[in-house]
Amino acid sequence: MKRFSFRYESSVALNAPVTTHSWLLRALPREEQFQRVEWESLRVEAALPGGGTVEIPVSTGADAFGNRVQFGAILQPHMGMSMVAEGRVWQEPYRICGAAHGMYGAHTALTAPSSAMLAFLRELKLDTSNKAELASRIASAVHERMAYQPGVTGVATTAAQAFELGRGVCQDYAHITIALLREAGIPARYVCGFLPGEGATHAWVEWHDSGAWLALDPTHGRAVEYGCIKVAHGRDSTDCPVNRGIFTGRAMQRNSVSIKVEEQ
Amino acid sequence: MYSLVENLDAVNKWMERYGVRFGIYKNGEFKEQLFPFDPIPRVITPEEWAYLEKGLAQRVKALNMFLADIYGEKKIVQDGIVPEAFIYASKGYLPQCEGIRPPHSVFSHISGIDLVQALDGQWFVLEDNLRIPSGASYPLIARTVTRKVSPETFTSNDIEDNRDYPALLKKVMDSMNVNGGLNVILTPGRYNSAFFEHSYLAERTDSTLAFPGDLVVEDGRVYYQNFSDEKALVGAVYRRVSDEYLDPMVFEPDSLLGVPNIMQAYAAGNVAIINTPGNGVADDKGIYYFVPKMVEYYLGEEPILQNAPTYLPYYKEDSDYVLANMEKLVIKDVSEAGGYGVVFGKDLSPEQLEELKKLVIDEPRRWIAQEVIYFKDLETMEDRAMVYRKADLRAFVLSSADDTVVWKSGLTRFARQPDSFVVNSSQGGGFKDTWVMRENPSAKV
Numbered sequence A: 001m002k003r004f005s006f007r008y009e010s011s012v013a014l015n016a017p018v019t020t021h022s023w024l025l026r027a028l029p030r031e032e033q034f035q036r037v038e039w040e041s042l043r044v045e046a047a048l049p050g051g052g053t054v055e056i057p058v059s060t061g062a063d064a065f066g067n068r069v070q071f072g073a074i075l076q077p078h079m080g081m082s083m084v085a086e087g088r089v090w091q092e093p094y095r096i097c098g099a100a101h102g103m104y105g106a107h108t109a110l111t112a113p114s115s116a117m118l119a120f121l122r123e124l125k126l127d128t129s130n131k132a133e134l135a136s137r138i139a140s141a142v143h144e145r146m147a148y149q150p151g152v153t154g155v156a157t158t159a160a161q162a163f164e165l166g167r168g169v170c171q172d173y174a175h176i177t178i179a180l181l182r183e184a185g186i187p188a189r190y191v192c193g194f195l196p197g198e199g200a201t202h203a204w205v206e207w208h209d210s211g212a213w214l215a216l217d218p219t220h221g222r223a224v225e226y227g228c229i230k231v232a233h234g235r236d237s238t239d240c241p242v243n244r245g246i247f248t249g250r251a252m253q254r255n256s257v258s259i260k261v262e263e264q
Numbered sequence B: 001m002y003s004l005v006e007n008l009d010a011v012n013k014w015m016e017r018y019g020v021r022f023g024i025y026k027n028g029e030f031k032e033q034l035f036p037f038d039p040i041p042r043v044i045t046p047e048e049w050a051y052l053e054k055g056l057a058q059r060v061k062a063l064n065m066f067l068a069d070i071y072g073e074k075k076i077v078q079d080g081i082v083p084e085a086f087i088y089a090s091k092g093y094l095p096q097c098e099g100i101r102p103p104h105s106v107f108s109h110i111s112g113i114d115l116v117q118a119l120d121g122q123w124f125v126l127e128d129n130l131r132i133p134s135g136a137s138y139p140l141i142a143r144t145v146t147r148k149v150s151p152e153t154f155t156s157n158d159i160e161d162n163r164d165y166p167a168l169l170k171k172v173m174d175s176m177n178v179n180g181g182l183n184v185i186l187t188p189g190r191y192n193s194a195f196f197e198h199s200y201l202a203e204r205t206d207s208t209l210a211f212p213g214d215l216v217v218e219d220g221r222v223y224y225q226n227f228s229d230e231k232a233l234v235g236a237v238y239r240r241v242s243d244e245y246l247d248p249m250v251f252e253p254d255s256l257l258g259v260p261n262i263m264q265a266y267a268a269g270n271v272a273i274i275n276t277p278g279n280g281v282a283d284d285k286g287i288y289y290f291v292p293k294m295v296e297y298y299l300g301e302e303p304i305l306q307n308a309p310t311y312l313p314y315y316k317e318d319s320d321y322v323l324a325n326m327e328k329l330v331i332k333d334v335s336e337a338g339g340y341g342v343v344f345g346k347d348l349s350p351e352q353l354e355e356l357k358k359l360v361i362d363e364p365r366r367w368i369a370q371e372v373i374y375f376k377d378l379e380t381m382e383d384r385a386m387v388y389r390k391a392d393l394r395a396f397v398l399s400s401a402d403d404t405v406v407w408k409s410g411l412t413r414f415a416r417q418p419d420s421f422v423v424n425s426s427q428g429g430g431f432k433d434t435w436v437m438r439e440n441p442s443a444k445v
Helices: A115-123 A129-145 A159-167 A170-183 B002-006 B008-018 B046-070 B137-149 B151-155 B165-176 B195-204 B262-267 B291-299 B316-329 B350-362
Strands: A003-023 A035-047 A053-055 A059-061 A068-074 A078-091 A189-192 A197-199 A201-209 A212-217 A229-234 A243-248 A255-262 B021-025 B029-034 B038-043 B110-117 B123-129 B180-184 B207-210 B215-218 B221-224 B232-239 B271-272 B329-333 B342-344 B367-371 B376-381 B385-399 B404-406 B411-412 B430-436
Touching: A003 A035, A003 B215, A035 A068, A059 B262, A068 B215, A078 B262, A115 A129, A115 A159, A115 A170, A115 B329, A129 A170, A129 A201, A159 A170, A189 B215, A229 B207, B002 B329, B008 B038, B008 B137, B038 B046, B038 B137, B038 B376, B046 B110, B046 B291, B046 B385, B046 B404, B137 B151, B137 B165, B137 B195, B137 B411, B137 B430, B165 B180, B165 B195, B165 B232, B165 B271, B165 B385, B180 B195, B195 B207, B207 B350, B215 B262, B221 B262, B232 B411, B262 B271, B316 B329, B316 B367, B350 B367, B376 B411, B376 B430
Parallel strands: B038 B430, B180 B207, B180 B232, B232 B271
Antiparallel strands: A003 A068, A003 A078, A003 A243, A003 A255, A035 A053, A035 A078, A059 A068, A189 A201, A189 A229, A197 A255, A201 A212, B021 B029, B110 B123, B110 B385, B215 B221, B221 B232, B329 B342, B329 B367, B376 B385, B385 B404, B385 B411, B411 B430
């Protein structure tokens, strides 16, 4: 067992006051068989037009995928919002026992494979009898095929578009891998979380076999190691964004995110 | 009834005054038009109605149990009655609703069941509409107007009064209301094709008509806030905004029509949503095939109402039949609604038939095929002359905490072209009042 501390810090700065600002976060770790939360805190603040900040109450709940959600609304005029989630988790080797829900076998708009992807899968000539081998070969083939490049894809980019482009970020790697796994008959889901060290949110893939979910990181072309803190999962990225918000008002926004994970 | 025909001008003037309109999109342009009204009603005998009423309530009970099962345990899939492929690949299945149990386990509070009557008098269900079906206000207003123009018609005939619809709807909202807060009707706004109905029903059910932006979720509850700073707690939302726009935090992120975080309030039991999101999984054209099986499975009863004979190319045997008989069948794309994506094999050229066959072979799950039902024509006035037109009937079934009630009326839509089978208002059809006749001739209105 290992212990890690995490800190997720995100802010929205606005150039004009806005009202009725609703937000939904998935910024605290999931409780999983391999991952236990020792302590945690979440603080949300609004920046007032005259300067100064006010703390905003946080409601908590769970979504239909079993992810923990934190949500609320800022109704008064404000110029920005900041969120700090932090805590410590204990981790064991990554493995989640349980059945696979049927939804993780079906394609979504973001993971529907193109004919080029199907051809790519056929060319891998995979041995379908060994699921572990199959899954890891698909993830490494995606890793080989794609080049990591931020800024060329966006949140709405589909697996098929990113595959065609041959470039993208962790979200694209994960969608393509999920598409191919499902096509090969393996239930797969999208995972959102934090990586050891400093950076932004990361995405990886869980795949199911013999009553357990295991993880692969196609972006790095390897298994998911200790210190990758799982926050949420879903069929694809749209099911489990870390942060979504919507406000009323005319303002330009500047967002920033920083994440830090360290072994304790 | 004949006094109604004579007074058509007066009826139409009233309709215009009430603003009985239906918006349609044609060539990408939004047009609001009067929904053409025909003064000759569809008349349903007490015996026929007794049969329909029983069958409709039974069907809707089974559909509600199916929805509870699909977003819960999924026994019907485990027991092999409905294949998994018809659930998770369906556009109407919303995984965001998994595990949510609405108040009193009612999912489809207002169900619109579309039926047609064949030449021999046999009724068939063509479609179930469990996603906020529209149209109840039209016969309701038509009745109000026709009673005004020709009161003697209704005193000399034993017609069931249909003006109880708002009371039935209010009962549904009250029984679902989780906290004694406001009942709200949420409209996408005045450019929605059914805006007229939203505002009319809000007024008649003593509900608050809310526009996008009027509802806000704070401390996990839904509040109505309008021009004042006062916020009022909301207990039930009859939303006329479709699922994908309902909550930008969970569904379509760019939606400005919805209520951010309403899904969290709903999942926590802090508000009722009428109808619940995710109902599309039960009124999918592919799932339709399985509805009679649901009645047997959940209720242990023989289905009273019949489906039109339907084939699922998903099953090999059905696929063979469809490919061999396509020219006499009607083919429907399961992903389309409102009369779009419906093709009659008899209208296709040999090349088009071959093309469609290929599509069916490539994507069998996407299509269903049905025998064409030659339905009974109804008398209709066209330019002062009596003509016969195809018509269907949308029956409204209201499910509250303790009962399932069929409204003693319905929306009868007719095709305006002599040879057309497509009656949808979005395709330019017209409507009639639906008279359900009373059993006891001594009971006058």
